[in-house]
Amino acid sequence: MKRWQRILLYLAVAYVVLLLGPIAGFDLPRIVGAIAQSPEVLIQQLLVGLINGAIIAIIALGYTLVYGIIELINFAHGDLYMLGAFASLTVINLFGLEDGASLATAIVPMLLALVIAGLFCGGLNLLTERYAYRPLRNSSRLAPLISAIGVSFIFQNLGLFWGGLKSFIPGMGNNAAAPKTFPDLLPRTDLLQALGIQTSVAFTVKDLVVLVVAAVLMVGLHLFVQYTRPGKAMRATAQNPMAARIMGINVDQIIALTFVLGGILAGSAGLLVALYNNTVVFTMGFTAGLRAFTAAVLGGIGNIIGAMLGGVLIGVLSALSDQYLSSRWTNAWVFAVLVIILAFRPGGLLGENVQEKV
Amino acid sequence: MAERALKVLRLSIALGLIAALTVLVFGGWSSSVIGWLLGAGAGLMACQRQSIPSPKVGARLGLEAGLVLGGWILLALVLQGLVLRPAAGQPALALPQLLQYALLAPVITTVAATVTGAVQGLKQYRQIATWILLALILLIFPWIDQIARTNWIATVIQIQIFVMLALGLNIVVGYAGLLDLGYAAFFAIGAYTTGFLSSPQINLQWNFWIVIWIAAAVAALAGVILGAPTLRLRGDYLAIVTLGFGEIVPVLFRNLTDIQIYEPISKILGSILGRPEMAICLVGCDKPFNLTGGEAGINPIGRPYLPIVGTFQSSNYLPWYYLILLLVVFAVFMIGRLRNSRLGRAWTAIREDELAASAMGINLVKTKLLAFAMGATFSGFAGSFYAAYISAIFPSVFDFSVSVIILCMVILGGLGNMTGVILGGIIIMGADRLYLPQLALVLKGVLSTSVLPNVANPALKDFLATSVDPIQMRLLLFGLTLVVMMIVRPEGLVPDAMRQAELHSPEPDSVPVVEDPAVEARS
Numbered sequence: 001m002k003r004w005q006r007i008l009l010y011l012a013v014a015y016v017v018l019l020l021g022p023i024a025g026f027d028l029p030r031i032v033g034a035i036a037q038s039p040e041v042l043i044q045q046l047l048v049g050l051i052n053g054a055i056i057a058i059i060a061l062g063y064t065l066v067y068g069i070i071e072l073i074n075f076a077h078g079d080l081y082m083l084g085a086f087a088s089l090t091v092i093n094l095f096g097l098e099d100g101a102s103l104a105t106a107i108v109p110m111l112l113a114l115v116i117a118g119l120f121c122g123g124l125n126l127l128t129e130r131y132a133y134r135p136l137r138n139s140s141r142l143a144p145l146i147s148a149i150g151v152s153f154i155f156q157n158l159g160l161f162w163g164g165l166k167s168f169i170p171g172m173g174n175n176a177a178a179p180k181t182f183p184d185l186l187p188r189t190d191l192l193q194a195l196g197i198q199t200s201v202a203f204t205v206k207d208l209v210v211l212v213v214a215a216v217l218m219v220g221l222h223l224f225v226q227y228t229r230p231g232k233a234m235r236a237t238a239q240n241p242m243a244a245r246i247m248g249i250n251v252d253q254i255i256a257l258t259f260v261l262g263g264i265l266a267g268s269a270g271l272l273v274a275l276y277n278n279t280v281v282f283t284m285g286f287t288a289g290l291r292a293f294t295a296a297v298l299g300g301i302g303n304i305i306g307a308m309l310g311g312v313l314i315g316v317l318s319a320l321s322d323q324y325l326s327s328r329w330t331n332a333w334v335f336a337v338l339v340i341i342l343a344f345r346p347g348g349l350l351g352e353n354v355q356e357k358v
Numbered sequence: 359m360a361e362r363a364l365k366v367l368r369l370s371i372a373l374g375l376i377a378a379l380t381v382l383v384f385g386g387w388s389s390s391v392i393g394w395l396l397g398a399g400a401g402l403m404a405c406q407r408q409s410i411p412s413p414k415v416g417a418r419l420g421l422e423a424g425l426v427l428g429g430w431i432l433l434a435l436v437l438q439g440l441v442l443r444p445a446a447g448q449p450a451l452a453l454p455q456l457l458q459y460a461l462l463a464p465v466i467t468t469v470a471a472t473v474t475g476a477v478q479g480l481k482q483y484r485q486i487a488t489w490i491l492l493a494l495i496l497l498i499f500p501w502i503d504q505i506a507r508t509n510w511i512a513t514v515i516q517i518q519i520f521v522m523l524a525l526g527l528n529i530v531v532g533y534a535g536l537l538d539l540g541y542a543a544f545f546a547i548g549a550y551t552t553g554f555l556s557s558p559q560i561n562l563q564w565n566f567w568i569v570i571w572i573a574a575a576v577a578a579l580a581g582v583i584l585g586a587p588t589l590r591l592r593g594d595y596l597a598i599v600t601l602g603f604g605e606i607v608p609v610l611f612r613n614l615t616d617i618q619i620y621e622p623i624s625k626i627l628g629s630i631l632g633r634p635e636m637a638i639c640l641v642g643c644d645k646p647f648n649l650t651g652g653e654a655g656i657n658p659i660g661r662p663y664l665p666i667v668g669t670f671q672s673s674n675y676l677p678w679y680y681l682i683l684l685l686v687v688f689a690v691f692m693i694g695r696l697r698n699s700r701l702g703r704a705w706t707a708i709r710e711d712e713l714a715a716s717a718m719g720i721n722l723v724k725t726k727l728l729a730f731a732m733g734a735t736f737s738g739f740a741g742s743f744y745a746a747y748i749s750a751i752f753p754s755v756f757d758f759s760v761s762v763i764i765l766c767m768v769i770l771g772g773l774g775n776m777t778g779v780i781l782g783g784i785i786i787m788g789a790d791r792l793y794l795p796q797l798a799l800v801l802k803g804v805l806s807t808s809v810l811p812n813v814a815n816p817a818l819k820d821f822l823a824t825s826v827d828p829i830q831m832r833l834l835l836f837g838l839t840l841v842v843m844m845i846v847r848p849e850g851l852v853p854d855a856m857r858q859a860e861l862h863s864p865e866p867d868s869v870p871v872v873e874d875p876a877v878e879a880r881s
Contacts, residue, residue, distance in 0.1 A: 018622035023614065028622075029629035073594055135845045142537070143848040145597075146769050149762055150840025157834035164825045167817035176830070286758070290605070297598045332609040335602030342599055343587040 024333070025326030034324060044201045045323045046316060051207050053315020054214035055276070058269040059292035060299070060307040061221060062262035068238045068302035069258050070137070075148040076128060077266060078289015079155035084121045084270025085280045086162045088113035089182055093171040099184045106185040110275070117267035125263030126256055134252070152285075159282030179281035182274040210276050217268055218308055221261070225304060230257055238302070291318070294338050300351020309349065366404070366422045373400050374430035381434035381463075382442060383796045387506035389459050393431050393467035394502065398495060400427050400467075401474030402488065413479035420475015421468060428464030435460050446803030500679050511675045513792045515747065518682040519740050521783035524767040525689050525776065526736030531765065532774035532854070533702060534729035535709030537597045540584075540604020541764055544734040546756035547580045548573040548741025550611055550650065553751050556660035559651060566662035570742040577738025578731040585730035589723055604761050612653060612753040616646030655752035659745050670746075678747055685743060689736050690776060696732065697776075705729055763790075766836075770843055772850030781851055790832065798828045 001009075018028065035042050059081050066074045091113040097106055132151050136144045164176030173180050186206040192199055225231040236244040237254045245251050273288070274280050295314040299306025314334060321330040341349065373396045380392040401420035410416040439451030439459075451459075477487045503511045523545060530538045551573040555564045588599045621638040628636030641647055650656065661670045662681070670677045696702050704725045707715035716722050745751050763786065771782020805826060813819040828835070847853075 015622065018626075019619060023617050023619065029626055033629070067594075071594070073597065132841050132845075136848065139844075139848045142531075142769065142773070143844045145537075146766070147841050147844040149766075150837040150844070153833045153837030153840070155837075157831060157837065160830060160833070161825065164830075165821065167821045176824070290601070290758075293598065294602070297595060301594065326613075328613050329609065332606045332613075335606050338602050339587055339599055342591060342595055346590045346592070346595060348595075 024329040025321070025324070031324045040200050041323065042320075045319045047201065047203060047207070049316030049319030050312060051210055051214075051276070051315070052319060053295075053312035054211055054218075055269055055272055055311075056288070056292050056295050056315050057308045057311025058214055058217055058265050058272070059288060060295040060311045061218070061304065062266050063293050063296040064299070064301055064304060064307040065234075065258050065262045067296070068304075069234065069255055070133070070144075071141075071302075072133060072144045072148065073293070074262070075145070075289070076151035076155055077262065078287075078292060079152045079159065079285035080121050080125060080128075080263060081266040081270045081273075081288060081292075082159050082280075082282060082285030083124065083155055083162075084117040084267035085182075085274040085284065086159055086270075086282075087120045087267065088117040088271040088274055089171055089180060089280050090162075090169055091116050092183055092185070093169050096170075097183050097185060101183065101185055103185075103187060110185060110271075114268060114271050117271045118264040119267070121267030121270070122260040122263035125259040125266070129256060129259040134255075152289075156282060156285065159285070163282050177282065179279045182278045182280050184278050186275055206276065210272050213268070213272060217265060221265070222304060224261075230254070234258060291334065294334060297348055298338055298341060300348030303348070303350045306348060306350035313349075362422075366426055370400060370423055370426040370430065373403070374427055377427060377467075378430045378434035379793070381431055382438050383793060383800055384508065385435075385438045385443070386459065388508045389431050389435050389463035390466050391502060391506045391508050391510070393428065393463045394470050395495070397424050397427060397467035397470030398474045398491070400424055401471035402478070404471070405475055405478035410475075410479040410484075413476040416479030417472045417476035420471040420473070420478075423475070424468035424471025425464075427471065428467040431463050431467060432460055435463065442800070442804070445808045446800055447807035448803070496683060500676050510792060511679055513788070515675065515678055515682055516791055517784055517787040518679075518686050519744055519747075520764065520767065520787045521780050522682070522686050522689055522740040522743075523737050523764045524771070524779045524783040525686070525693055526733045526740070527764050528733075528768050528774065528776065528779045529693060529696070529705075529736070530729050530733035531768055532779070533697065533709065534705040534726065536726065536729060537594075537600070538730075538733070538761075539597050539601040539758075539765070540607070540761055541600075541733070541737065542756045542758070542760040543584075543604045543607035544577045544580060544737040545741040545744070545760065546607050546611060546751075546753070547734075548577045548738035549745040549751045549756075550656070550741075551576045551738070552742040552745040553656035553659050554649070556746075557656050557658060559656045560649065563660050566660060566742075566746055570739060570746075573742035574735045574738035577734040577741065581730035581732075581734030582727050584734075585727045589726055601758070601761075604758060608753045608756050611650045611756075614649040615652040616642070617649055618642040618646050650753070653753065655750055656745075657750035659749050659751065661746055661749060672747075672749060682743055682747075685739055689739070690780075693736075693776060701725065701728060763836075766840060770839070770850060772852040772854055774854035775850070775852050778850050778852030778854070785851075786836075790836075794828045794832055794835075801826065801828060 017026070021027065059077065062077045062080070063074060066072055066077070092109055095109040097109055128151050132147045133144050136147055160176055163172055163178070163180060166172040166174060171180060171182075186204075186209055188204045188206055191203050191205060191208060192201060225234060233244065233249045233254050234257065236247065236249060237251050241251050244254075273284075291314055292311065295310035296307045297310070298313060299308070299310030301307075317337060318330050318334055321327070321333045325333060345351075377392050377396050381389045384392075400423040401416075404419040404423040405416050410419070435456065439456045444450045474488075474491060477491055478484055480487050499514070500511050503509070503514075523541070526544075527538065527541045530536050530541070552566075552569050554560055555562050555569045555572060556566060557563070584600065584603045588596050591599060618639070619641040621640060625637035628634050662677075663669045664677070667677050670681075704715070704720045707718065707720055708722065708725055712722065715725075767782040767786050768779050769782070770786060771780065772778025805822065810819055810823060813822060843850075
C-alpha cells in the first residue's frame with residue numbers, strides 16, 4: 001500500500017469509529033466535556049482502575065505462570081479464585097465477624113483467611129494438576145485445554161454447592177446461587193482527608209490495603225522467580241524442559257510448584273476481592289478469569305511483568321469505560337481493545353514475536 | 359462359544375446401561391422406544407469391523423445382541439415397576455401392565471437388532487441398505503414417539519439443532535485445526551438475522567425460506583470478519599480472540615436498544631462552536647432506534663409456511679422435526695463433500711503443519727477464512743431455525759457456556775469425524791435435556807418419600823432436600839465427563855483415523871523441537 005492510501009484508510013476508520021462509536025458510548029465531545037468539567041473524577045476512576053487492575057494482575061499471574069511453563073491455558077484458574085473467595089468467607093464466618101467489626105478483632109481472622117484461602121487454593125490447584133493435567137502432558141494440545149474447561153465447570157459447581165451449605169455455614173444464605181455478602185471489615189477512613197488535602201478524590205484505607213497486599217504479592221513473586229533457586233529452576237523449565245531435566249531439575253516438581261504458587265495467588269486474590277467488593281458469588285470466577293486471561297494475553301502470555309502491566313491496563317480501561325463510555329458496553333470495549341492490540345502485535349505487548357519453528 | 363458370549367456381553371454393556379437407565383428413569387412405554395432405537399444400534403455394532411458372509415449370519419449376531427439388550431431392559435423394567443416407583447411415592451405397577459411392557463419391549467429390541475444385523479449381510483448393498491434403515495428410523499421416529507407417548511420429540515429437535523452446530527464447529531476445529539471458543543456468536547448472528555428480517559421489530563416480515571439463506575450468509579460474513587484479524591495469531595491467541603468475539607456479540611445484541619447516529623464532523627464542530635443543533639442526525643432522530651429489544655429480545659418471530667402443512671405451529675412438532683432433519687442431512691451431505699474436496703484437503707494440511715502447507719502453495723489466508731465462513735454458515739442455519747422454532751430470541755441464550763458445550767460435543771464425539779460429532783451431540787444434549795430433568799424428578803420423589811423421613815439431623819435433612827438435585831449438579835457431571843474423557847480417550851468416542859494415528863504415535867518426549875543449532879549439530 002502506498003503511503004497516502006494508508007493514511008486515507010486510517011482516516012476512514014477514524015470516521016467510522018466516530019460515526020458508530022456513540023452507540024457504544026464512545027461519544028468524543030461528551031467525554032471531553034465531562035473530563036474538562038471535573039478532572040477529579042478522572043483521577044478517581046484511574047485510582048479505581050489501578051486497584052481493580054492490581055487484583056486482576058494477581059489472577060493473571062496465575063495464568064501466565066502456568067502458561068509460561070507448560071503452555072496450557074488454565075481455564076479453571078478464574079474459578080479457583082472464586083473458590084478462594086468462598087474459603088475466606090467461610091473462615092470469616094467461623095469467627096462470627098459482622099459488618100464493621102473493629103480492626104483489632106478482624107485482623108487475625110483476616111490474616112488467617114489469607115493463609116487458609118491461599119493454602120486451600122494452592123492445594124486444590126496441585127491436585128488438579130496431578131489428576132487432570134499431568135496425565136495429559138504427552139497428548140495433543142487440545143486435550144489439556146478441554147480438561148481445564150472441565151475442571152472449571154467442576155469448580156463452578158463446587159462454588160454453587162458451597163453456597164448451598166447454609167445449614168452448616170451461617171453466611172451462605174438461602175439461595176445457593178445468590179450472591180453472598182462478605183462482611184465489611186476494612187475501615188473506610190479517607191486517607192487524603194486525614195492528611196488534610198482538600199479534594200473530592202477518595203482514597204480510603206481499604207484501597208490502600210488492597211493495593212499494598214497486591215503489590216507485596218507481585219513483588220514477592222517477581223523476586224522469587226528472579227532470585228531463588230526454585231524460581232530459577234522454573235525459568236529454566238519454561239525455557240527448555242529437556243535441557244532443564246538434563247541439568248538435574250526435577251521438572252514434575254517444578255510444574256507442581258508453579259501450580260501451587262498460582263493457587264496461592266488465586267486464593268489471595270479471592271480474599272482481596274471479597275474484602276473490597278463485599279460480595280461473593282459462584283459465577284464471579286468466570287468474568288474475573290476472563291478479564292485476567294485477557295490481561296495475561298495482552299501483556300504477552302508467559303511474561304510475568306507483562307501480566308502485571310496487562311492487568312493494570314485492563315483495570316484502568318474498564319474503570320474509564322464504566323465512567324465515560326457506558327458500563328454495559330465495558331466488556332465489549334475490553335475485548336475490542338484486546339483484538340486490536342493482538343491484530344497489531346500478535347504476541348501481546350511485552351511478548352516476543354516467536355518465530356515459527358520448522 | 360463362551361468367548362463369543364463374553365464378546366456380546368461386553369458389546370452390550372454401554373448400550374445396555376443406557377437402555378436400563380432410560381427405563382429406570384422414564385419407565386413404561388419408553389422401554390419399547392429405547393429398545394427399538396438401541397436394538398437397531400446393537401445390531402449394527404454387533405456386525406461392525408467384520409465381513410458378514412450372509413444375512414443369516416448377520417441376523418444371528420444381531421439376535422444375540424438384541425437378546426442381551428432385551429435382558430437389560432427387562433431387568434430395568436422390573437426394578438422400575440416394583441422397586442423404584444414405590445420408593446418414589448408412586449403406586450407399583452400392576453402385574454398385567456408390567457407383563458405388557460415386559461413382553462413387548464424385549465421382543466421389539468430383538469427384532470430391531472435382528473433386522474439391522476441381517477441387513478449387514480447384504481454384501482455390496484450393505485452400506486445403502488444401512489442408510490435406508492437409518493432413514494426409516496429417523497422418518498418414523500416422531501410417529502412412534504407419539505404412539506408411545508414418550509414426548510421426546512421436543513428434545514430431539516433441540517438435539518438436532520446442536521448436532522448441526524457441532525457439525526459446523528467441526529469444520530473449524532476438527533478439519534482446519536483452528537480453536538474457536540466463540541462459536542455461539544455465529545449461532546446468535548444467525549438467530550438475530552432471522553429475528554430482524556421476519557418480525558415486527560423493524561417491520562420486516564419476510565418469508566422464512568428466504569431469510570434462512572440470508573441468515574446463513576450473514577453468519578458466514580461474520581465468520582470472515584472474525585477470521586481476518588486472527589490470521590496472524592497462533593493457537594492460543596486465536597482462542598482468546600474468538601472468545602472475545604463470542605463475548606462481544608451478546609453484548610451487542612443486549613445493548614443495541616437505543617441507537618442514535620449523528621454525522622461526527624458536524625457534531626464535533628457543533629459542540630466546539632457551542633451550537634449543538636448543527637449536528638446532522640442520520641438514524642433515530644426523533645426517537646432512539648431499538649434494534650434488538652435488549653434483554654427482552656425479539657418476539658414474535660415469523661414462522662415458516664408450507665402449502666399443505668400451513669404455518670408451522672409450536673404445538674405441532676412434526677413439521678419442525680422434518681425441517682431440522684432435512685437441514686442436518688443437508689449439512690452432513692455438504693460437509694462430507696467439502697471434506698473430500700480440494701478445500702477439505704487444504705484444511706487438513708493446515709491443521710497438520712501450517713508452514714509446510716503454505717510452502718506447498720496453499721493460500722493460508724483464503725483457506726482459513728473459508729474454514730471460518732463455512733463453519734459459521736451451518737451455525738447460521740441452525741440459528742435461523744432456532745429463532746423460528748422458539749419464535750423469540752434473547753441474548754442470554756448465546757453465552758460462553760454454549761460455545762463450550764458445542765466444543766465439547768465435537769471433542770467428546772471425535773474431532774474431525776462426522777459420525778463421532780453427531781454422536782457427541784446426541785449424548786451431551788440427550789443427557790442434558792432429556793435425562794437430567796427426569797432424573798431430578800425421580801430423585802426428588804425418592805428423597806421425599808423414602809430417604810428424608812429417616813434422616814434425624816435437621817441440618818443434614820435441610821441440606822439433602824435442597825442440594826441433591828441433578829439439575830444443580832449438571833455442571834459437575836459435565837466437567838467430570840470432560841476430564842475423565844480426556845484422560846481415558848483424548849481422541850473422542852469415534853476417533854478420526856488420521857487423528858488417532860497422530861495422537862498415538864510413539865513420541866519420545868513431550869519436549870518441543872530443539873532450537874539451539876549447536877545442540878542440533880551435535881546430535
